[in-house]
Amino acid sequence: MRIVSSSLVAALMVGLAAAPASAATEDRILPGRLVVGLTPAGSADTVLARIGDLALGSRPVPGLNAIVVDVPADRRIEAGDRARGAGVRHVQPDVKVTTGVVPGDAAKAGSLETNRVAGARTWGPGRAGVLVAVVGTGVSPAAELPAARIRPGRDFVGGDEDAADEDGNGTAVAAVIAGTGDSGVCADCDILPVRVQGGVADGNAVDLAAGIVWAADQGARVIAVTGTTDFPTYLLKDAVAHAEAKGALIVNGSGSTGIVQPQHPGNYGDVLTVSTVDGSGRKSSNTNRNNAFYIDVAAADNLYVAGRYLAGSSASAAVVAGVAGLAFAAKPGVSAAQVRDAVIRGAIPSPEQSYDPPILDASYVLNAIGGADTTAPVVSTGFTDGQALGDWIEVRPTVTDDHAVARVEVLVDGILIGERSRPWDQPVWIDPSVGGAGSRTITVRAHDYAGNVGEKATTVTFDTSAPAVTIDSPSPAPFLRNPVDVVATVTGEATRVYANGMPMTRLPGTDRWKATIQVRNNAGPLFGVTAYDAAGNGGSAAFEGRVDDAAPTATSISPGSGARIRGTATVTISGVKDDVSGVGQAELWANGRLVGRDTTAPYSVKVATGAYSGNVDLVWKLTDVAGNSRTYSRRVIADNAGPSVSISKAPANKAKIKGTTRVYVKASDPSGVARVELLVNGKVVARDSTAGYVLAFNATKLKKTMKVQVRAYDKLGNVKYTSTRTWYRK
Numbered sequence: 001m002r003i004v005s006s007s008l009v010a011a012l013m014v015g016l017a018a019a020p021a022s023a024a025t026e027d028r029i030l031p032g033r034l035v036v037g038l039t040p041a042g043s044a045d046t047v048l049a050r051i052g053d054l055a056l057g058s059r060p061v062p063g064l065n066a067i068v069v070d071v072p073a074d075r076r077i078e079a080g081d082r083a084r085g086a087g088v089r090h091v092q093p094d095v096k097v098t099t100g101v102v103p104g105d106a107a108k109a110g111s112l113e114t115n116r117v118a119g120a121r122t123w124g125p126g127r128a129g130v131l132v133a134v135v136g137t138g139v140s141p142a143a144e145l146p147a148a149r150i151r152p153g154r155d156f157v158g159g160d161e162d163a164a165d166e167d168g169n170g171t172a173v174a175a176v177i178a179g180t181g182d183s184g185v186c187a188d189c190d191i192l193p194v195r196v197q198g199g200v201a202d203g204n205a206v207d208l209a210a211g212i213v214w215a216a217d218q219g220a221r222v223i224a225v226t227g228t229t230d231f232p233t234y235l236l237k238d239a240v241a242h243a244e245a246k247g248a249l250i251v252n253g254s255g256s257t258g259i260v261q262p263q264h265p266g267n268y269g270d271v272l273t274v275s276t277v278d279g280s281g282r283k284s285s286n287t288n289r290n291n292a293f294y295i296d297v298a299a300a301d302n303l304y305v306a307g308r309y310l311a312g313s314s315a316s317a318a319v320v321a322g323v324a325g326l327a328f329a330a331k332p333g334v335s336a337a338q339v340r341d342a343v344i345r346g347a348i349p350s351p352e353q354s355y356d357p358p359i360l361d362a363s364y365v366l367n368a369i370g371g372a373d374t375t376a377p378v379v380s381t382g383f384t385d386g387q388a389l390g391d392w393i394e395v396r397p398t399v400t401d402d403h404a405v406a407r408v409e410v411l412v413d414g415i416l417i418g419e420r421s422r423p424w425d426q427p428v429w430i431d432p433s434v435g436g437a438g439s440r441t442i443t444v445r446a447h448d449y450a451g452n453v454g455e456k457a458t459t460v461t462f463d464t465s466a467p468a469v470t471i472d473s474p475s476p477a478p479f480l481r482n483p484v485d486v487v488a489t490v491t492g493e494a495t496r497v498y499a500n501g502m503p504m505t506r507l508p509g510t511d512r513w514k515a516t517i518q519v520r521n522n523a524g525p526l527f528g529v530t531a532y533d534a535a536g537n538g539g540s541a542a543f544e545g546r547v548d549d550a551a552p553t554a555t556s557i558s559p560g561s562g563a564r565i566r567g568t569a570t571v572t573i574s575g576v577k578d579d580v581s582g583v584g585q586a587e588l589w590a591n592g593r594l595v596g597r598d599t600t601a602p603y604s605v606k607v608a609t610g611a612y613s614g615n616v617d618l619v620w621k622l623t624d625v626a627g628n629s630r631t632y633s634r635r636v637i638a639d640n641a642g643p644s645v646s647i648s649k650a651p652a653n654k655a656k657i658k659g660t661t662r663v664y665v666k667a668s669d670p671s672g673v674a675r676v677e678l679l680v681n682g683k684v685v686a687r688d689s690t691a692g693y694v695l696a697f698n699a700t701k702l703k704k705t706m707k708v709q710v711r712a713y714d715k716l717g718n719v720k721y722t723s724t725r726t727w728y729r730k
Contacts, residue, residue: 028095028096028229028230028231029093029094029095029096029231030093030094030095030096030204031073031076031093032056032070032071032072032073032076033068033069033070033071033093033094033204033206034068034069034071034076034079034080034083034091034092034093034094035061035066035067035068035069035090035091035092035093035094035205035206035233035234035235036066036067036068036069036083036088036090036091037064037065037066037088037089037090037091037234037235037238038065038066038067038087038088038089039065039087039088039089040065041087042065042086042087042088042089043087044058044060044067046085046086046087047067047069047083047087047088048069050082050083050085051069051071051079051082051083052082054071054072054075054078054079054082055069055070055071055079056069056070056071056072057069057070058070061206061209061210061235062156062210062213062214063210063213063214063217063239063242064209064210064213064235064238064239064242066235066238068094068206069083076093080092080093089234090234092233092234092235094204094205094206095204095205095229095231095233096203096204096205096229097196097197097203097204097205097207097208097227097228097229098200098201098203098227098228098229099136099137099169099197099200099201099203099226099227099228099253099312099314100226100228100253100254100255100256100257100288100312100313100314101169101200101256101310101311101312101314101315102256102284102286102311102312103311104302104304104308104309104310104311105302105309105311106304106309108278108302109302109303109304109309110278110279110300110301110302110303110311110315111279111300111303112182112183112185112300112303112319112362114277114278114279114281114299114300114359115299115300115319115323115359115360115361115362116361116362116363116364116404116422116423117185117319117322117323117362117363118363118404119362119363119366119401119403119404119405119449120185120323120326120362120363120365120366120404121185121187121326122366122402122403122404123326123330123366123367123370123371123403124188124326124329124330125186125187125188125326126178126186126187126188126189126325126326126329127188127189127329127332128188128189128190129190130186130188130189130190130221130222130325130328130329131151131189131190131191131192131218131219131220131221131222132177132178132186132189132190132191132192132220132221132222132223132224132321132322132324132325133191133192133193133194133215133218133220133222133223133224133248134170134173134174134177134191134192134193134194134224134226135194135196135208135211135212135215135223135224135225135226135227136169136170136173136194136195136196136197136224136225136226136227136314137165137166137167137168137169137170137195137197137198137199137200137226138153138155138163138164138165138166138167138170138171138193138194138195139153139163139164139165139170139171139173139174139191139193140164140165140171142171142172142174142175142179142305142306142307143181143306143307144175144179144180144181144183144184144305144306145171145174145175145178145179145180145184145191145306149178149189149190149191150174150190150191150193151190151191151192151193151218153192153193153194153195154193154194154195154211154214155195156194156195156196156207156210156211156214157195157196157197157198157207158195163193163194163195164193164195165193165195166198166199167197167198167199167200168306168308169199169200169226169310169314170193170195170197170226171306172305172306172308172310172315172318173224173226173310173314173315173317173318174191174193174318175305175306176303176305176310176315176318176319176322177189177191177222177224177318177321177322177325178190178191178322178325179305179306181305182304183303183304183305183310184305184322185318185319185321185322185323185325185326185362186322186323186325186326186329188329189322189325189326189329192215192218192220194211194214194215195211196208196210196211196227197226197227200226200314203227205229205231205233205235205236206235208225208227208236208239208265209233209235209236209238209239210239212225212236212239212240212242212243212250212265213239213242213243215243215248216242216243216246216248217246219246220248221247221248221249221324221325221328221336222248222249222250222251222321222324222325222328223243223248223249223250223251224251224252224317224318224321225250225251225252225253225265225266225271225317226253226314226317228252228253228254228255228263228264228265228266228313229263229264230255230259230261230262230263230264231264232264232267233264236264236265236268237264237265237268237269239265240265240268240269240271241268241269244269244270244336247335247336248336249270249272249324249336249339249340250265250269250270250271250272251271251272251274251317251320251321251324252265252266252271252272252273252274252317253266253273253274253275253312253313253314253315253316253317254266254273254274254275254287254288254290254294254295254313255287255288255313256276256284256286256287256288256311256312256313256314257286257288258285258286258287258288258289259288259289260288260289260290260291261288262294263288263294266294266295267294270336270337270340272296272297272320272324272340272343272344273294273295273296274295274296274297274298274299274313274316274317274319274320274357274360275287275288275290275295275297275298275313275316275357276298276299276300276301276311276312276313276315276316277298277299277300277301277316277350277359278300278302279300280351281298281348281350281351281359282351282352283298283350283352283356284301284302284311286312287313288313290355290356290357291355293355295357296343296344296347296357297320297343297344297347297357297358297359297360298316298350298356298357298358298359298360299316299317299319299320299359299360300315300316300319301313301315301316302315303315303319319360319362320343320360323343323360323362323365323366324339324343324365326362326365326366327339327342327365327366327369327370330366330369330370330371331369331370331371334369338369339365339369342364342365342368342369343360343365344358345364345368346361346364346365346368347359347360347361347364348361348422361422363403363404363406363449364406364422364449366403367403367404367448367449367450368449370403372450373402373403373448373449373450373452374450374452375401375402375448375452376401376446376448376452376453376454377399377400377401377405377446377447377448377452377453377454378399378400378401378454379397379398379399379444379445379446379454379455379456380397380398380399380444380456381395381397381442381443381444381456381457381458382395382396382397382398383442383458383460384458384460385458385459385460386459386460386461387458387460387461388460388461388463388533388534388535389430389432389460389461389462389463389535389536390432390462390463390464390465390466390533390535390536390537391432391464391466391535391536391537391538392429392430392431392432393429393430393431393432393462393536394427394428394429395410395417395418395427395428395429395430395442395444396425396427397410397444397446397456399424399425399444399446399454401446401448401452401454403448403449403450404448404449405424405425405446405447405448406421406422406424406447406448406449407419407420407421407422407424407446407447408420408421408424408425408428408444408445408446408447409444409445409446409447410428410430410442410443410444410445411442411443411444411445412430412435412440412441412442412443413435413440413441414441414443417430424446430442432462432463432464433464435462436462437461437462437463437464437465438461438462439459439460439461439462440459440460440461440462441457441458441459441460442457442458442460443455443456443457443458444456461535462535463533463534463535463537464535464537465492465533465537466492466531466533466537466538466539467490467491467492467493467494467531467532467533467537467538467539468490468491468492468539469488469489469490469497469529469530469531469539469540469541470488470489470490470541471486471487471488471529471541471543472487472488472489472512473485473486473487474486474543476544476545477545478545478546478581478625479545479546479547479548479580479581479625479626480519480526480545480546480547480548480626481547481548481549481626481627481628482518482519482547482549483516483517483518484516484517484518484519484527484547485514485516486499486504486514486515486516486517486527486529487512487513487514488504488512488513488514488529488531488541489511489512489513490511490512490513490531490539491511492531492533492539493533493534494513494531494532494533495532495533495534496531496532497513497529497530497531497532498529498530498531499515499517499527499528499529500517500518500519500527500528502515502517503515504529513529513531519547520547521546521547521580524542525542525543525544526542526543526544526545526546526547527542527543528540528541528542528543529541529543546580546581547580547626548578548580548581548624548625548626548628549628550578550579550580550628551578551622551623551624551628551629551630552576552577552578552583552622552623552624552628552629552630553575553576553577553578553622553630554573554574554575554576554577554620554622554632555574555575556573556574556575557571557572557573557574557618557620557632557634558571558572558573558574559571559634559636560634561634561635561636562635562636562637563636563637564636564637564638564639564670564671564716565607565609565616565636565637565638565639565716566609566638566639566640566716566717566718567608567609567610567640568606568607568608568609569606569607569609569636570604570605570606570607571588571604571605571606571607571618571620571634572602572603572604573586573603573604573620573622573632574602574603576601576603576622578622578624578625578628580624580626581624581625581626581628582624582625583601583622583623583624583625584599584623584624584625584627585597585598585599585622585623586598586599586603586605586620586621586622586623587620587621587623588605588607588618588619588620588621589618589619589620589621590607590616590617590618590619591616591617592617595607603620609638609640610640611640612638612640613637613638613639613640613641614637614638615635615636615637615638616635616636616637616638617633617634617635618633618634618635618636619631619632619633619634620632620633620634637670639670639671639714639716639718640718641718641720642669642712642713642714642718642719642720643667643668643669643673643712643713643714643718643719643720644666644667644668644669644712644720645665645666645667645676645710645711645712645720645721645722646665646666646667646722647663647664647665647666647710647722647725648664648665648666649662649663649664650662650663650664650708650725651725651727652725653725653726653727654725654726654727654728655727655728656727656728656729656730657699657727657728657729657730658699658700658729658730659698659699659700660696660697660698660699661696661697661698661699661727662694662695662696663678663686663694663695663696663708663710664693664694664695665688665693665694665695665710665712666693667691667693667712669712669714669715669718670714671714671715671716671718672714672715673689673691673712673713673714673715674689674713674714674715674717675687675688675689675712675713676688676689676693676695676710676711676712676713677695677710677711677712677713678695678697678708678709678710679708679709679710679711680697680702680706680707680708681702681703681706681707682707685697685702695710699727699729700729702729703729704728704729705726705727705728705729706726706727706728706729707724707725707726708724708725708726708727709721709722709723709724709725710722
């Protein structure tokens with residue numbers, strides 16, 4: 001028997017005349033409704049007479065010797081005190097009932113193989129006539145649950161025979177129990193729908209108790225109850241006792257709110273209470289905890305069924321109910337107590353805390369309940385006689401059985417190396433260095449749930465010598481560029497060689513292997529070559545270095561695009577950097593000809609344009625240490641010709657002048673005219689820098705004979721002279 005934790009028993013079962021319950025308690029109580037349990041000699045009329053004017057209405061609880069009395073919500077305790085007396089077993093408020101569900105999650109999809117259901121199904125898919133009641137939100141047909149498999153039910157919410165599901169939870173639960181899909185357990189079992197909740201959060205203890213009793217009276221062998229309450233109620237306790245007396249096995253989810261408070265009816269009688277686990281057997285995040293030791297087993301949830309993922313304890317309870325249905329189908333005369341015992345006795349201990357519920361093993365249950373099994377498992381070690389094995393050896397045998405395998409042992413030369421059980425299909429590893437190289441016998445021995453043993457022995461060779469690897473190419477270098485051509489010498493009987501995981505090809509007639517690979521920088525070696533022999537022994541070598549596939553970059557070039565230069569100009573490229581191997585050199589090309597190179601920042605080269613005028617196409621080629629290069633182009637204009645200059649108005653050659661004389665000049669240049677100057681006898685006597693140039697001088701102060709020229713400068717410094725004129729002073 002369970003230890004019943006009942007911190008609220010005094011308030012809910014006995015002490016209705018005591019102080020009011022806490023606010024949290026009141027939230028779970030249905031106001032204005034009393035449940036009065038009667039003795040065999042008790043009378044509803046007597047109770048109602050005692051309550052008097054506080055009795056606003058009453059009705060019997062179907063199937064149980066109890067009545068529900070409607071009373072003023074604010075005078076419930078007073079009405080309860082009046083009701084107590086001869087013929088009354090208990091007086092309690094009715095309480096809310098909810099179903100343990102959480103949102104389904106495709107990323108965490110569960111599987112029936114967490115509970116080894118496939119092995120259980122080998123005893124048969126169930127049997128028509130094995131009736132499993134689903135007491136919850138009702139049941140409607142679904143793709144995995146045809147209408148022909150749903151028996152006529154009852155609706156205690158609406159008070160009629162239509163138990164259709166308006167919520168979806170009950171249908172999904174039924175599809176897990178008896179569906180034909182991947183998440184269905186007992187595909188040939190029949191479903192009895194009992195609607196006691198309008199939705200997963202909309203139920204009460206009165207309807208739930210009545211539904212349990214009715215399901216038992218209809219001959220249900222398994223009663224799957226989806227709803228729970230954390231308040232102890234005599235009514236639910238009586239309903240459980242009634243159903244168990246009828247031979248039914250009740251299965252109830254533990255709830256999915258993460259609390260430790262025992263839930264009801266799961267804490268009554270021999271109800272199988274079920275919590276949830278994920279695929280690794282660890283508690284689901286929202287499952288209720290077993291600190292009070294009232295949860296019997298755990299099962300998978302988050303199962304895809306009826307077009308949704310059903311998660312929470314109602315899903316896990318459905319798995320257990322389906323397995324119970326398989327058990328009743330496999331052995332018609334089996335009792336509920338025998339099925340319950342097989343479920344609990346065969347459960348696998350939790351991988352977490354010792355008090356966490358053990359995990360349902362459906363294969364164990366059906367083997368314990370089903371008929372005789374005298375067929376031993378059929379075993380293959382996964383190896384062939386004479387096969388060479390080395391390094392750590394993974395033993396992953398193939399084992400088949402007419403029902404299910406419980407345990408597998410691996411032996412080497414008769415000595416047990418390791419075993420796996422429930423699940424058995426996890427690998428066992430052998431260290432071939434223990435015991436040395438040579439001929440050895442690996443034996444795989446498999447046990448089924450009935451104790452039948454099958455085994456297979458294979459004689460193999462342990463070889464622990466690995467091939468030796470030397471990387472011949474590339475030669476040692478601090479930096480490489482992709483793709484990398486790799487050549488390696490492998491000594492030993494290598495059967496496969498990889499460079500950075502890419503298969504290498506053997507060069508015919510040699511022990512050398514080659515491959516072209518892509519590499520990238522990481523914290524360790526740049527790449528490695530690994531060679532394996534037939535036994536799986538691996539030898540390797542690593543290449544240290546870094547890869548540099550990115551060429552240097554720059555931010556600007558001086559002079560700028562379209563700039564005009566003359567003579568010898570200095571060209572500079574700025575902001576040059578290379579983050580991996582570093583800048584090796586910067587070369588400058590002009591009109592396709594290498595002008596010069598620089599190896600240190602700032603990178604500058606002089607370009608001599610001589611007498612050339614015209615476009616100059618400059619190209620900087622930046623190369624890093626690894627050999628990556630990038631070019632930057634710029635077009636400038638060489639201008640090495642002086643301005644066009646002429647005298648537009650002035651005294652003629654050999655003219656005689658006196659006083660102030662003016663010379664009018666025209667000058668132009670693509671680079672712009674900087675100034676024009678008038679020279680007399682080689683000396684500048686006037687200059688002008690504004691177009692419409694006028695040069696004036698006083699002849700009185702100069703020699704009688706004057707040699708006169710005009711010269712013009714452009715803005716780059718190029719100069720041009722006019723022809724010389726001779727003037728005479730009067």
